[in-house]
Amino acid sequence: MHAIEKILAKAAGKEKVNTGEIVKAKVDFAEVNDIYLQTIYSFYEMGGKEVWDKDKLCFVFDHYAPAPTIRSAQNHKEMRQFARQQGLTNHFDVNAGVCHQVMPEAGHVWPGMILVATDSHTTTHGAFGAFGTGVGATDMATIMISGEIWFRVPEIIKIEINGNLKPGVMAKDVILHILGQLGADVAVYKAIEFCGSYVEELDVAERMVICNMAVEMGAKTAYMVPNHKVLQYIRARSSHIFAVPETDEDFQYAASYLFEVDELLPQVALPHSVENVVPINEVEQVRVDQAFIGACTGGRVEDIEAAVNILRGKKISPNTRLVIIPASNEVFLTANKRGYIKELVDAGATFSTPGCGPCLGAHQGVLAPGEVCVTASNRNFPGRMGSTEAEVYLASPATVAAGALKGVLSDPRSEQEGVK
Amino acid sequence: MKKMITGSAFLFGDNIDTDQIYPGRYLELVKPDEVAAHCLEGADPSFVKKMTSGDVVVAGRNFGCGSSREHAVITLAHAGVGVLIAESFARIFYRNAINLGLPLLVCPRITGRVKEGDIVEVDLHGGLVKNHTTSEEIQGEKLSDYMLEILQSGGIKPLFKKLTADM
Ligand code: SF4
Numbered sequence: 001m002h003a004i005e006k007i008l009a010k011a012a013g014k015e016k017v018n019t020g021e022i023v024k025a026k027v028d029f030a031e032v033n034d035i036y037l038q039t040i041y042s043f044y045e046m047g048g049k050e051v052w053d054k055d056k057l058c059f060v061f062d063h064y065a066p067a068p069t070i071r072s073a074q075n076h077k078e079m080r081q082f083a084r085q086q087g088l089t090n091h092f093d094v095n096a097g098v099c100h101q102v103m104p105e106a107g108h109v110w111p112g113m114i115l116v117a118t119d120s121h122t123t124t125h126g127a128f129g130a131f132g133t134g135v136g137a138t139d140m141a142t143i144m145i146s147g148e149i150w151f152r153v154p155e156i157i158k159i160e161i162n163g164n165l166k167p168g169v170m171a172k173d174v175i176l177h178i179l180g181q182l183g184a185d186v187a188v189y190k191a192i193e194f195c196g197s198y199v200e201e202l203d204v205a206e207r208m209v210i211c212n213m214a215v216e217m218g219a220k221t222a223y224m225v226p227n228h229k230v231l232q233y234i235r236a237r238s239s240h241i242f243a244v245p246e247t248d249e250d251f252q253y254a255a256s257y258l259f260e261v262d263e264l265l266p267q268v269a270l271p272h273s274v275e276n277v278v279p280i281n282e283v284e285q286v287r288v289d290q291a292f293i294g295a296c297t298g299g300r301v302e303d304i305e306a307a308v309n310i311l312r313g314k315k316i317s318p319n320t321r322l323v324i325i326p327a328s329n330e331v332f333l334t335a336n337k338r339g340y341i342k343e344l345v346d347a348g349a350t351f352s353t354p355g356c357g358p359c360l361g362a363h364q365g366v367l368a369p370g371e372v373c374v375t376a377s378n379r380n381f382p383g384r385m386g387s388t389e390a391e392v393y394l395a396s397p398a399t400v401a402a403g404a405l406k407g408v409l410s411d412p413r414s415e416q417e418g419v420k
Numbered sequence: 421m422k423k424m425i426t427g428s429a430f431l432f433g434d435n436i437d438t439d440q441i442y443p444g445r446y447l448e449l450v451k452p453d454e455v456a457a458h459c460l461e462g463a464d465p466s467f468v469k470k471m472t473s474g475d476v477v478v479a480g481r482n483f484g485c486g487s488s489r490e491h492a493v494i495t496l497a498h499a500g501v502g503v504l505i506a507e508s509f510a511r512i513f514y515r516n517a518i519n520l521g522l523p524l525l526v527c528p529r530i531t532g533r534v535k536e537g538d539i540v541e542v543d544l545h546g547g548l549v550k551n552h553t554t555s556e557e558i559q560g561e562k563l564s565d566y567m568l569e570i571l572q573s574g575g576i577k578p579l580f581k582k583l584t585a586d587m
Contacts, residue, residue, distance in 0.1 A: 022566060035447050038490060046577050047584030064448070071448040120488040120512055136490035136516035142580055150566075184435050185482035189511050218482060220511050273435060360444040360487070381439040381486060383462045388443070 002156050003112075004191050004223050006245040007131045011114045017153045019254075024148050027056070029108050031117035032140055033099050034061040037075040039118065040082045042141035051086050052147035058090035059083055060102055065094035065355035068363035097328025097354035100124040100212065100296040104204075105330050107238030111226045112245050116143060121296050121378065123214040126194075126222030127207035128230055129244055133221045154220050155254035157187060160196035163262035168413035170306065171206035172298060172376065172396035174198070175213040176267040178259060180277025188218030190254065193247075198261055199224055204233045205302040212297050213378050216274040266412055268374075269394035272382045280399065280411045289371040291322045291404035292385075293397045294352075295359040298376025299327030303397035304335045304344070310401040310415045311347040317407030322349040322400075323365040325357045349404075361386045374403040425502045425523060426541040426552075427475040429534045436463055436479050437486035438513065442495045444487075455491050456498035473500030476542065478534050480506065484513025490520065497522045503542045505530055505549060505560065518567050521575030525549065527560030534558075544568070 001009065001016065009017045011025035032039050043051075051057050059079050064072035076094070083091050096102045100121055103109050111129030115122060118140050125132030135149065143149050159178060192214045199207070207224055214222035226234075226244055234240075265279040293299065293307055304324065316322050324344060326332040332354055335341055341351060350365070357364035359377040366386030367373050373385055373392050380392035395403070398412035405415055440462030442455070449455050460467040460477075477496070483506035484492060493516040496504065504517070504524040517524045523544055530549065534540055538553035547562035563571070573579050 022564075035489060037450060041450075042577065046580040049584075069448060075448060075450075118488055120486065134488040134512050136488050136493070136512060136519065138490060138519040138576055139515060142576060145580065145584060184485060185508060185510075188482060188508055216485075218485060218510055275435075360447070362444065362447070366445075379437075379439070379486060381437045381462075383443045383445070384439050386445075388462055 001248055002251050003245040003247045004131060004156055004221065005153060007112050007114065008151060008153055010112070019153050019155055021153045022150055023153060024150050025114055026148055027116050027143050028113040029115050030057045030140065030143050031099050031103060032059050033063055033117070033119055034059070034065070034072070034075060034079060035063050036118040036137050036140065037078055038137040039140045039144060040078065042138050043144045046141060046145060048141065048145040051088070051144045054087050055089045056147070057088055057144060058092060059088070060092040060096060060099035061094045062096070062098045063356045063360060063362055066353065067094070094355070095329060097326070097331065098296045098299065098356055101300065101327035101331065104128060105237065105328055107240070110234050110238055110240045110242045112242050116140070116149060120215045121212050123219055123222040124208050124212040124296060126211040126214065126224055127204065128234060129224065129226035131221050134215070152189070154189060154191040156191045156193060157255040157257070158193050158195060158253040159257045159259065161194060161198040161259045161261060162196045163198055163260045165261055165264060168398055169264055169266055170396040170398055171202065171209040173264060173267040174261055175210045176269055176277050176394060177264055179213065179216055179275050180267065180269070182217060182257060184216060184273065184275040185218045187214065190219060191221045191223065192217065192219045193223045195225065200227055202227070203302070204229055205300040209297055216378060266396060266399050268399065268409065269380055271380055271391040271393065274380060274394065283409055286393065286409040287372055288320050288374050288403040288407055288409060290365060290367060290373040291320060291400045292358055292365060292373060292375040292377060293400050294323070294325030294327065294357060295377035296327060297378040298397045299325055299331065301331050301334045303376055304340050306396070306398040307401035308340045308343050310398060310412060311405060312343055314347055314405060316348040316404040319407045320404050322404040323352065323358060324349050325352045325364065326354050328354050358385050360384065374400050374409055376400045423545060424541055424543055425474065425476070426539065427502045429476050429478045429536060429538045429540050430467065430471060431534070431536045432463055432477060432479040432483070434480035435482045435485055438484060438489050438492040439486055441484065441492040442489060447489060447491060452494055452498040455495045459495040459499035468499055471499065471501070474502040475500070476540050477501050477504045478530060479504070480531055481508050483509050485510035488512045490516045493517050493520045493522050505542065507531060518570050519576040521571055523571060525560045527558060529558055530560070
């Protein structure tokens with residue numbers, strides 16, 4: 001069996017599971033974000049009275065933090081009331097950050113667990129060796145009542161990534177390249193394991209970037225074997241006792257793909273699809289009205305640092321605005337301590353408080369018709385960041401910073417300090 | 421859930437994501453009739469005006485990809501879409517549709533066999549699409565018994581209500 005299958009088997013109380021089988025799995029931790037007030041209505045509608053476990057369910061207010069409209073304020077208000085009434089022991093209000101950053105930071109993610117959230121990017125937590133997957137409101141309401149959910153045991157595909165990146169090339173470029181090669185539906189109903197020499201050495205933040213965007217290939221979940229950096233990160237934050245499940249040697253993958261990244265150039269996904277990916281040197285001159293660094297893909301300290309390395313002591317183009325939103329308050333404070341916030345504000349950046357912000361076109365920098373944005377977030381569908389007539393280019397935080405500096409989409413390698 | 425669903429077809433392409441089905445800027449709306457007013461607005465702003473209840477949405481690969489928002493299903497169901505047919509559906513969207521009782525059919529050979537405005541009939545039990553305009557029959561994938569049971573109950577909520585009543 002694969003490690004993913006072992007996680008499902010354990011959660012279903014079974015010795016063994018087979019591909020295609022439907023199992024009922026116990027959920028170790030569940031998270032509801034602030035788009036999903038509906039979960040509460042559905043919970044009561046289905047006859048729910050008390051949530052199955054007060055310690056295993058939390059709300060994170062991130063998409064509308066702090067509330068930009070009366071409607072979203074009302075949604076927050078009703079969710080807060082429910083959390084209090086039910087006595088939930090964990091709650092992350094508008095001062096926390098994006099759920100996928102906040103949960104691991106708070107020690108709620110560990111290898112071998114089942115993590116379910118009302119957000120498609122829950123695949124992110126494969127970075128920690130967890131089975132993370134997204135569901136809708138009704139599925140979540142059934143979990144809130146029963147603590148269980150049905151899953152179809154997925155086919156598992158292997159994506160092996162080998163080599164070392166050139167300076168100025170980031171994990172985001174790797175996953176964009178893979179998406180461009182394999183397409184947005186290569187893993188629909190399937191799980192993806194990322195492995196290879198590149199993955200084995202990756203830092204926590206970079207692992208999260210790659211697993212985050214697995215869902216853009218349709219994946220149900222993503223998985224990486226936890227490395228020592230991940231284990232260190234978790235032990236510093238969680239007292240949970242866990243065993244890391246191991247894939248049996250004779251396991252057969254449904255498909256395998258191999259990528260060598262030594263020669264990879266910075267990549268860009270052109271409007272309006274995540275699979276529309278080309279290397280930066282094939283992009284014609286593109287004006288940049290707004291550059292965005294943030295979200296659960298590109299809002300960590302490492303991403304902000306990549307921007308500092310390009311913008312230190314310089315000014316962004318007068319024709320461009322650079323919006324930066326740290327993924328969490330912890331990220332915000334660390335970046336502040338290291339002096340990054342000041343350096344970037346001096347360079348002309350606009351900071352907003354942690355949350356999703358313009359990633360989903362909610363607030364804090366939405367786009368007008370005809371505007372062009374280059375972003376470190378993960379989706380460029382029409383209307384994703386505001387007007388359906390705006391154009392969104394996905395890139396690494398370094399490429400975003402270079403675009404802000406020049407006012408046109410640019411190769412970050414020519415702008416980075418010490419990189420030739 | 422009706423066994424046979426007949427309506428006129430509206431065509432959509434590959435990778436119609438949930439932002440096109442239900443743009444993110446309306447996510448704070450909660451009431452189903454308000455949500456229904458923006459159905460497929462990101463892909464075709466005039467869709468809601470053109471369609472009538474019971475009509476059929478026919479799409480290519482990976483329909484419903486993107487975010488997990490259930491609004492995408494609520495908007496289609498409450499706008500009155502009778503059934504969705506696509507070459508493939510994104511996983512969370514598929515689950516949401518079944519859970520909320522919106523019929524859907526995976527039909528890998530559908531593209532090119534139905535034109536906008538064709539009258540199509542879907543037999544969910546048999547997984548069969550009949551194009552009455554061209555008299556062609558196209559076989560899709562049958563739903564598993566588990567999914568059919570949820571759909572027949574009108575979604576997972578009525579099933580769960582029974583469960584909590586026994587608790
Ligand atoms: S940052 Fe963007 S992609 Fe991530 S959870 Fe928020 S809206 Fe979704």
